[in-house]
Amino acid sequence: MRLTADEHTYLRRLARPAPAAPSRPVPANVLRLLDRLGDVPAMVIDAGYDMVAWNRMLVALIGDPAGWAPRRRNRLRRLLDPADTVTGNRLELARRCVADLRAGGRYPADPAVRSLVDDLLAESPEFARLWAEREVVVQRTLTKRTVHPVAGPLELDCEILAVPGHDHRLLVYTAAPGTASEEGLKRLVTA
Template identity: 50%
Template sequence: MNAAELAGFLRTRRARVQPADVGLDGGGRRQTRGLRRAEVAERAGVSLDYYTRLEQGRRLRPSRQVVIALARALHLSDGERNYLLGLVGEAAVPVPMSRTTDAGARRLLDQLGAVPAMVLNSRYDILAWNRMLDALVANLAELPERERNTLRWLFTGPAAGIGPRDRARLGRRCVADLRGSGRYPDDPGVRQLVTELSRESGEFAELWERHDVGVHRPVTKRMVHPDVGALDLSCEVLTVPDTDQRVMVYTAAPGTGTDRALRGLWARVGEQGGC
């Protein structure tokens, strides 16, 4: 634990919060910029002496509950709260699981044009996609919402033309990433997905029981498209700040057969869309 960094962070965050921000009367003469220590301590449910010692850099280790209470009292953002948790050696609190697409991610999908791309949340639900992903994989709008999930594709579906070796490799990576997100078992959506896939897929159940933890990294995979044949695609993952969303894009090295095939698919998309 970094007591000095914790102390400095608490002092600067306290000075930033105005009394009116937390429903306190800011009238009269206040010698303290921002909130008083006593006001923060009362709002967080700790003693003034304890909070004062934290700001003085004493080597105390506040509990997770106290840190989260201090974050609320100081009006910290999700990122600031998780930074504060990290200072005392606690795991970050995952942001709520997304059900709708971040506006910036949606604009990015629209602007990518010829690059197949989709937006995923923390449990691999596909929240949005562009026309090139439809051309590459399937018409996702025709699928039930429950089936628009890439983990279901890998373990209980056709996996959209991906070969058995690549599918197994991707499955291992994705299961490790799902566990590494820190959402299981507290997130009901993730817990439900794990329960269902464990029941429906022996392979998923075996991988989940390994307790492997990882982070989704760029990967190259081969898939066979019914119209343009074999494609060697680089799968890149871009995180969307302050959400659990990620933009997944599929690209090909310039001048390769896969690059030419993707350009051909894009030309067809334009013709079908009247562009």
């Protein structure tokens, strides 16, 4: 069939869907790690792309999610929001995240993820188009381009790290050494 490893895993999950993701708190060791990442923005998301924990540098980069409505803390919803004019490659990231959501294989069994998919199908023509493409790719790294009022234009590499034994993933944003983006992040640390 010439499937990629991600597509093969996806098909196996469809044959035997995983049970709904248990609602578990972010492990204490992951929260400590977030605190230790003082000079890089980082967050933890769940299987449905909801932000469930973040560090001070992420607050400096995007604002404080603690004050946002729960729907606004969903990373996929934000990427699909046409009002987001800050993320320069918003639609590319949305495409990759939709492929990742499908690759997670949780849609048939997880009520929260199913609800997210149903809502986005009804609300977002862009999501409906991307979902219909049926692309399956687990995202492990992304590049985000944005413009920050203090840091200026930023190109940040995002490493997506699975938290073993959980449906959480740690997202860590870094800039290439010696770039204007690295200098911009340094300005956020001191701001």
